Amino acid sequence: MVVTLERITEVLHTVTPDIISKTPRRVYVSIPRTELTKTVSIIASELGAQHLSTITALDTGNVFEIMYHFLIDGIVVTVRTRTPRDDPTIDSIITIFPGAVLYEREIHDILGIVPTGHPDLRRLVLPEDWVGGYPLRKDWKPAEGEE
Amino acid sequence: MARVKLPIGPQHPALKEPENFTITLEGERVVDVDIRIGYTHRGIEKLMESRTYTQNLYLVERICGICSYAHVVNFTQNVEAVLGVQIPKRAEYIRTLVLELERLHSHFLWLGVAGHEIGFDTLFMYTWQDREVVQDLLELISGNRVNYAMNSIGGVRRDLSDDQRKKVLEGMDYLEKRAAYYKEVAINEKTILARAENVGILKPKIALKYSAVGPTVRASGLTMDIRRDDPYASYAEIPFDVITTDTCDVLGRIVVRVLEVFESIKIIRYLMEHLPVGEVTMKVPRKIPVGESISHTEAPRGEDIHYLRANGTERPERYKVRTPTMANLPAIAEMLKGSYLADVPIVIAAIDPCMGCMDRVLLLKEDSEKPGDLISWERLRAYGIKWYAQRGWEA
Numbered sequence: 085m086v087v088t089l090e091r092i093t094e095v096l097h098t099v100t101p102d103i104i105s106k107t108p109r110r111v112y113v114s115i116p117r118t119e120l121t122k123t124v125s126i127i128a129s130e131l132g133a134q135h136l137s138t139i140t141a142l143d144t145g146n147v148f149e150i151m152y153h154f155l156i157d158g159i160v161v162t163v164r165t166r167t168p169r170d171d172p173t174i175d176s177i178i179t180i181f182p183g184a185v186l187y188e189r190e191i192h193d194i195l196g197i198v199p200t201g202h203p204d205l206r207r208l209v210l211p212e213d214w215v216g217g218y219p220l221r222k223d224w225k226p227a228e229g230e231e
Numbered sequence: 232m233a234r235v236k237l238p239i240g241p242q243h244p245a246l247k248e249p250e251n252f253t254i255t256l257e258g259e260r261v262v263d264v265d266i267r268i269g270y271t272h273r274g275i276e277k278l279m280e281s282r283t284y285t286q287n288l289y290l291v292e293r294i295c296g297i298c299s300y301a302h303v304v305n306f307t308q309n310v311e312a313v314l315g316v317q318i319p320k321r322a323e324y325i326r327t328l329v330l331e332l333e334r335l336h337s338h339f340l341w342l343g344v345a346g347h348e349i350g351f352d353t354l355f356m357y358t359w360q361d362r363e364v365v366q367d368l369l370e371l372i373s374g375n376r377v378n379y380a381m382n383s384i385g386g387v388r389r390d391l392s393d394d395q396r397k398k399v400l401e402g403m404d405y406l407e408k409r410a411a412y413y414k415e416v417a418i419n420e421k422t423i424l425a426r427a428e429n430v431g432i433l434k435p436k437i438a439l440k441y442s443a444v445g446p447t448v449r450a451s452g453l454t455m456d457i458r459r460d461d462p463y464a465s466y467a468e469i470p471f472d473v474i475t476t477d478t479c480d481v482l483g484r485i486v487v488r489v490l491e492v493f494e495s496i497k498i499i500r501y502l503m504e505h506l507p508v509g510e511v512t513m514k515v516p517r518k519i520p521v522g523e524s525i526s527h528t529e530a531p532r533g534e535d536i537h538y539l540r541a542n543g544t545e546r547p548e549r550y551k552v553r554t555p556t557m558a559n560l561p562a563i564a565e566m567l568k569g570s571y572l573a574d575v576p577i578v579i580a581a582i583d584p585c586m587g588c589m590d591r592v593l594l595l596k597e598d599s600e601k602p603g604d605l606i607s608w609e610r611l612r613a614y615g616i617k618w619y620a621q622r623g624w625e626a
Contacts, residue, residue: 142549160525177281
């Protein structure tokens with residue numbers, strides 16, 4: 085059975101009223117970080133989502149915003165959550181979506197967000213002996229002379 | 232049996248791009264795989280935050296040297312979505328044409344590489360010769376063999392003449408004949424069957440579990456294709472089939488790609504016969520407003536997804552790229568487990584990995600070096616010896 089936009093909105097309304105869909109195949113849902121595992125589980129069980137496209141994280145100042153993009157029957161469902169800069173942790177979702185394993189490592193590597201429960205947080209794209217901080221943070225500056 | 236750890240890469244004759252696969256072996260069998268990426272990380276996402284949208288249009292094309300256009304289309308679609316503009320139909324058709332030509336050259340290229348990995352270099356020579364036909368067409372249309380610079384925000388930069396259209400169709404006639412030949416080869420050639428059948432098994436359940444993409448999952452019987460699932464450019468109005476096989480092995484991945492060549496030819500013919508008249512570009516507001524957008528395309532290797540956050544200035548707040556190779560990496564580890572060591576190169580090659588695309592940053596300098604100095608060969612060598620020594624491998 086094809087999952088429709090109406091069905092997605094209906095199911096996600098049980099978690100939050102904060103659902104935005106400006107175009108027919110894009111849905112944005114905002115939740116507090118404590119609700120992440122619950123929401124992602126519902127997306128997997130109720131909506132049958134099987135494909136996690138990727139995780140995007142960005143630095144907005146005092147908080148980091150993290151977005152999980154799921155693809156459900158051609159509709160991109162984005163679950164948006166936030167984590168404070170002074171405690172940048174977020175529950176890992178790899179037990180529900182094992183495909184998140186590298187994406188969680190990536191946000192840890194470049195932004196310093198810690199996915200709690202992730203068994204392997206080695207560096208992903210940066211060199212293993214990298215000590216230059218988290219480059220995707222807005223206050224990060226390249227070492228002098230570099231551009 | 233004692234286990235042996237074998238590091239393959241980052242420099243390795245079988246792989247043309249730098250990546251490290253640490254393979255744990257029991258005899259000839261692979262029991263575990265650890266993948267280390269990042270050797271060609273160039274920091275493009277960070278760089279994009281300090282470049283204007285116009286500069287980024289050209290930067291994003293340089294993420295990859297093969298599926299460069301999939302990235303450009305994603306970028307322009309994202310910016311156009313934030314602007315809320317709908318580009319002219321003719322421009323959409325021309326974008327779709329270039330996207331499919333890109334798939335053709337990428338699939339021909341891959342078929343050659345796959346042949347090369349199993350020691351079948353004749354196939355490599357044949358397909359790469361035929362690929363030149365596609366490259367010539369791309370040059371004819373865009374002026375470039377790679378990095379076509381076709382898109383502008385609001386359309387495409389070059390129109391298609393009737394003469395070019397005729398040449399594209401002639402090219403398709405030739406490529407169709409060649410593809411028919413490769414189809415015969417892929418299904419009947421003993422060398423291919425011996426090396427590809429029942430090798431690198433990826434069951435649909437595992438493919439789904441690790442969110443794999445592209446021809447890799449279609450060869451496991453799953454019908455995921457962004458062109459059909461979430462149509463962009465002009466795919467919604469073009470008839471084509473999503474090719475799948477259920478053999479779940481390297482052979483299936485060869486067959487899917489060869490059959491996709493026919494679909495691409497079909498799509499290109501449709502585009503050339505139904506090309507709408509009209510403008511190929513439109514004036515768009517110079518100021519990109521506050522907003523966000525997600526765009527994904529079915530690149531030759533699978534879903535390529537981009538995210539844009541615009542903050543109302545002339546530079547993006549954040550631009551995120553996830554390429555298909557990254558999505559397929561966890562699946563590779565699964566395919567390799569249980570394989571023979573000798574099959575490792577072809578199994579890796581079967582996802583059509585594109586490492587430069589995946590890595591995106593660069594740092595080849597040490598803290599103590601003067602700005603602009605590259606690390607010397609002696610120090611790089613010493614670093615390499617130390618790196619391996621720390622892992623218990625003597626140089």
